[in-house]
Amino acid sequence: MNYKIKCKLYNSIDVFLYKIFIYNKLGNKIIECESDNLGITNFILNECGTYKLKIIPIDKNINKYCKIINFDKNYPKELTFYFKKDCLKSSKITITLKDKYYNLPIQKGNIILWLNT
Amino acid sequence: MAKHLIPITNGKGSKTLTNGTYTVEAEVLGYDNASIDPTSIEIQEGNNSYTLQIAATGTLTLHVSDDGTDVGVPIIGATFKRCDSEGNEYGDEVTSDDSGNAVFNNVPYSETETPPTIYIKQTSSDGEHIFTDTLKEIVMNTETHTEEIVNVEAAEREFTITDKNYENLPISDGNITLS
Numbered sequence: 422m423n424y425k426i427k428c429k430l431y432n433s434i435d436v437f438l439y440k441i442f443i444y445n446k447l448g449n450k451i452i453e454c455e456s457d458n459l460g461i462t463n464f465i466l467n468e469c470g471t472y473k474l475k476i477i478p479i480d481k482n483i484n485k486y487c488k489i490i491n492f493d494k495n496y497p498k499e500l501t502f503y504f505k506k507d508c509l510k511s512s513k514i515t516i517t518l519k520d521k522y523y524n525l526p527i528q529k530g531n532i533i534l535w536l537n538t
Numbered sequence: 539m540a541k542h543l544i545p546i547t548n549g550k551g552s553k554t555l556t557n558g559t560y561t562v563e564a565e566v567l568g569y570d571n572a573s574i575d576p577t578s579i580e581i582q583e584g585n586n587s588y589t590l591q592i593a594a595t596g597t598l599t600l601h602v603s604d605d606g607t608d609v610g611v612p613i614i615g616a617t618f619k620r621c622d623s624e625g626n627e628y629g630d631e632v633t634s635d636d637s638g639n640a641v642f643n644n645v646p647y648s649e650t651e652t653p654p655t656i657y658i659k660q661t662s663s664d665g666e667h668i669f670t671d672t673l674k675e676i677v678m679n680t681e682t683h684t685e686e687i688v689n690v691e692a693a694e695r696e697f698t699i700t701d702k703n704y705e706n707l708p709i710s711d712g713n714i715t716l717s
Contacts, residue, residue, distance in 0.1 A: 511556040514586045518546045518566070521575065521591040522644040523620050523629035526549020528654045530566030532590065534542045534579070537559045 422469070424492070426462045427501040428476060430483075436460030437478055437504075444473040469493045476502065548622075557581050562590065568646025568653035568678070569594045596647035598656060598676065599684040600632075600640040604667060606688030612638025613689045615664045620645075621657040625673055631661065647678030663689045 428439055441462050443452035451472075456462045466472070469492055476486040483504055490496070518527040544551040546566070558581060564574040573593040581588070600618055603610025616634040619627040620642065634640040646653050656676045663669040667689035676685055697714055701707040 521593040533563040534560040
């Protein structure tokens with residue numbers, strides 16, 4: 422059976438590139454493929470059943486995605502997964518601000534970061 | 539563009555941010571905020587520490603003399619270092635020249651608000667004058683500033699040298715070198 426997977430950012434027409442891995446219920450990887458420039462992958466499953474789908478975006482700002490899917494006869498042949506903006510990864514960063522010529526820690530001040538969109 | 543303000547205290551500040559490319563601005567009193575380096579950072583997965591540098595443009599001159607005035611005998615070769623408030627030393631040592639001036643370039647100042655305190659420690663004198671290594675606090679309200687430093691003359695010491703094998707026989711001529 423042929424399946425088609427699309428991945429898009431939620432509320433956006435933007436597509437993104439990713440790799441897709443499909444594991445059978447024994448945990449063996451049976452399919453590994455990369456999306457085309459439109460963010461679409463096509464793959465063939467020889468038989469129905471429960472598979473684990475793992476999507477790893479090429480853009481590291483977007484979280485990995487895993488889902489257990491029962492690909493049976495009723496399952497849609499074309500699937501679109503939406504990745505919400507809020508699944509952009511965030512982490513606590515520490516800024517160290519020093520005097521350029523003395524390597525001295527700056528006593529007090531502010532750093533302002535503007536996220537480029 | 540989304541704006542994220544990170545307060546800095548004693549050289550550090552933290553914030554939770556998404557990965558991405560950010561334009562950097564600085565608000566540091568006493569410093570040239572346009573000198574922030576780098577002006578753009580890419581926050582990436584797995585890297586949560588980023589170091590930025592900023593520079594100031596003030597000039598602080600320490601004039602070292604035997605009486606702490608601008609007409610005193612200049613002390614040549616006295617050395618100083620910049621410190622933090624705890625006395626930890628930073629940057630290169632600065633040495634007083636033939637005029638007794640030790641010049642620190644690129645120090646913070648502000649003519650309108652109270653700028654950050656500059657901490658200076660004297661680390662040596664010329665060997666003939668007494669110095670104190672206690673932290674000196676200086677606030678620069680002008681781009682250039684001269685601070686008078688006193689290193690008073692050390693007490694005169696007397697040395698007696700006698701012949702080791704002939705008790706109390708003074709050595710008639712010679713030199714002793716102390717280092």
